[in-house]
Amino acid sequence: MVKSPSFWNLYAWINRGKQRKEVLKLFQDKPLTAEEFRKDINQKTNLKLSLREMSRHLTSFTKKKILKCMTPNAPYGRLYQITNRGKLIRKEFK
Secondary structure (H helix, E strand, C coil), rough: CCHHHHHHHHHHHHHHCCCHHHHHHCCCCEEHHHHHHHHHHHHHHHCCCHHHHHHHHHHHHHCCCCCEEECCCCEEEEEEECHHHHHHHHHHCC
């Protein structure tokens, strides 16, 4: 499959950020809250992300359609799911 320049621009944006790259590489295929994922990534890596940092990454990934917020109207504990686009990009990092 030939990937578009916009795909590679998005890949490059993720690759430029150590935290962004780790967040995408370790995001599971099941819906997760920011807190669940923060605990998971902090256990599996030497990153120690705060909830604020994790929420910022998840929000920026949602804006770029790498993740989808499954519960956008929830005041807290929103669930995020990786999109097909996110899976394709994640595959490039593995």
